[in-house]
Amino acid sequence: MRRKTVGNKVVSVLLAGALAASLAACGGNTANTGADAGNNAADAGTKEDTKSAETETAADTEESSDAAVADSGYEAKDLGGRTIKIGLWWDEYWDSNYQSLDDIEAAGGSWTNEETMQMKLDAVRAVEEKWNCKIEWVNLGWDGIIDSINTSVTAGTPDCDIYLTDLQFGISPVANGYVQKISDYAPADSDILTDGTVFTKQNLLGNDDYLFHESTTIPSGAMYMTYNAAMIDSLGLEAPESLAEKGEWTWDKFAEYAKACTQDTDGDGNMDVYGYGSAWTLTVQGFCASNNATIADSSTEGLSDPKTVEAFNFIDQLYNVDKSARPYQDDWNNDLLAFSSGKVAFAFAQPWILIQEIDNHDFDMRICPAPVGPSGDGSMTPAMITNNYMIPVGVEDATSVYCVFEEMMNWYHDDISYRDDPEWFESGFVDEDQVTLANKLGALANNDLWNSIDSEGAVSKVFYGDVVNGDSTVSQAIESNKQILQDEIDTLKIQ
Template sequence: MTKKWKFLYLASTALLLAACGNGNTDTEETTEDANAETEEVAEETPADEEGTEEEGSEDPFAHYPAIDMGGRTIKVATWWDFFYDSRHTDPMDNPEVGNVENAQMEIDNVRRIEEKYNVRIEYENLGWEGMIDSINTSVVSGTPDYDIYTVDLQFGLSPAMNGYAIPIEELAPDYADIKNDQTVMTPLDTFGEEYLFAETAIPQSATYMLYNATMLEELGLEDPWTLMENGEWTWDKFAELAQAATRDTDGDGNIDVYGFGGVTTDTTMEFVASNGGAIANTLDEGLSDPATVEALEFIYNMYHVDNFARPYSDDWDGQYNAWVDGSVAFAPVHAWSLVSNGPDLSYDYRIVRWPQGPNGDGTTAGEAIGNHYFIPTGVEDAQAVYQIFEEFRNWFAYDIDLRDNYDWFETAFTSVEDMDLALEIGSSGNGDLWKYSDVNGGAGDALYNIFMGEMTVSQAVESYRQVLQDGLDSFRAE
């Protein structure tokens, strides 16, 4: 955990120390010409066509004016293999293709985009480290290697907030989906600014509280789902059940089953949110906020006073997967981990909302943020690039039944009720960005010391609140 936050600090520092100006007059003039051309087209677009298909039109993309890109290749950097782009001609080009029919629609849309705009689109997998290197070198110099970057916020938020990304307000024309219905693209609000955007999709990145239903039933304990439905699922009730589940099952004098086990990030995000707190949902630190402190005290007691939480260690994978072998009663989980491990579990499981804290309202969850895109400053014809990319990702032609494929997501859950709850949780994030904005390690180091028992909550908060604030201050506009 410590190494992780130190790495983020070094990456962010490199960005902050880099030169801000791009010094590329030719690129700036070209971009201004392209923006003027796109704005002129937008002024000519009838008001009733903005953001939607004109009634009765056979072309759902008629409101996007054609732009001749002269055979240019729009390059998109990512850190995993992407399908499909201009290099692909067959659904089977993706060795893990799922829905072949939808894959063919994506390929057909690629061909349509190529013809309409005289352009090619290619993704390049740079890997995690390669992505950071490209941002820290080419983007901060004003001569980006790629037209679009696909980023995790751990390395995407800092350049966006420090002037290396074009604001969406300047980037997207008025008729763009992102400024209207947001069926295709959704902007990300980062402390009141919008530089990053992502494809509108099923909210499937949330953190859920899993409980071992078999274990609780065998112990004769109350069912958390029933408690939740009755408005009785609180921190106190959770602690009562977790304490009862913590025991020595083999008689060797050592506890081998714990009431709770999970990693610092997920655990903190959700208990803070369940108490109505946030560590960094504004540019003013919330580590010292009373609701946050109360949540941290509850976590500290779980690990060091009541001792029903699995003792924390630097074994991140071990902590993250503590629930898989059935040695904890409650754990933070994600849909992808349930899909991977759920079928092989030796017990029945369910998910439930995180228990309500004394200061919470029972409806708020930690923020669930996946990958986002940004277009860096210095990209030629940036408005045209954005328009083409938005239309390129709209392979489903506004038919959200095609876009929203629940087949994968639903395999994570054991009932329709659980899946519906998961979708609800995924849509109720509190906007807390501490995992991504803590550029100097403030919150990360504070939590590490709390979980490891090396500091009390008051000591950790007092030691690191200003460190966190200094990191947030680096995002403030000059």
């Protein structure tokens, strides 16, 4: 039986210092670079100089660990010293291999908050003692974790009890029956089946019974329209946020702004600053969401949906008719980071990008709601980037595995103020009003998965065929590729 508890918050010394680093998920889909950066920032960053800070005494640490054991939520089962392995593609430094912060530092690990790192170690100690088990984070590397899933999991003998997956390689094992259902192993009163303080289920094309991720109140994986405030001010244009509040920030108004911002600043006869420019995946995600369009969030492809067609037609207008979008460079970083070098006025970007680039420009970079399309209503923003856990078929006693994992991951004992430290996220925005807007827009994220499942490139063929190569119209490109996407969705049918 799980007992819901709220741990007592001890006096803490918050270690200041903004973390400006991105987590690069190396692999086939560059669009997911930086995935879950906010969730992992506390453990991925550089340790501040904390030697002069007051730390807990040995007695305090022992008392904290004892309290953790007492507060744990499930009736324990003796696991006989079993090691529960969690596979991922980076190093984590809080498991049975590390007894102290000194151990972590000696191994090359770091932290941004000494108190919370100690709390995590205490949670591991509590789980070890209560369940008679060990915990091990296993860094398999990007290619290695994919290989482990494709070989050991499909053979029914998983290398790890739990895997953290990017959706690029997390959906296929679900669709092919290699992942256990959450409802089969999670206790009825578990966090994931009740209030979701620790874990949130991931919806996959209408089914949410297989993958799950850490819950958070901070939308670190959101995507925003961002703009060069100095450029807008210099042109005497009203701030987009103000227009949005009045219901006047529409595609038509955006098209006017994009034209006004497209300029030949050095007088050589060539445009060198454009109204809009971004990586192509962000462009598609952003404008589709602004028109309430999704391409793959159910069992039926949405590429041919009239709302999606409208979005691609508007993208075509910006690039090929108005010519107010920066010509596509087909160079990921060149397109993605054009906003920070002042080459474009508007772009779509995620928090990690804003934070990474904060020292690479000398103007205020602000966010605003995306302009609303003719079929949109402002209620939808692009999908969140999340990594998700799964327990494969072949893992014995998945119920105990889940319970141990939940208790360990609830190292903050339901006091989410420890977990959701907003400092990293907020550092990407210029003032409190912008932070408020970022949280508001982040809460509107949709569940469109096309960028994770479209391995055949149906969506990119539409974008390249029309926008880049100009060898087909939007309608022709969509008609030629919609069945390709539908076939991919069909192969991922989840029971």
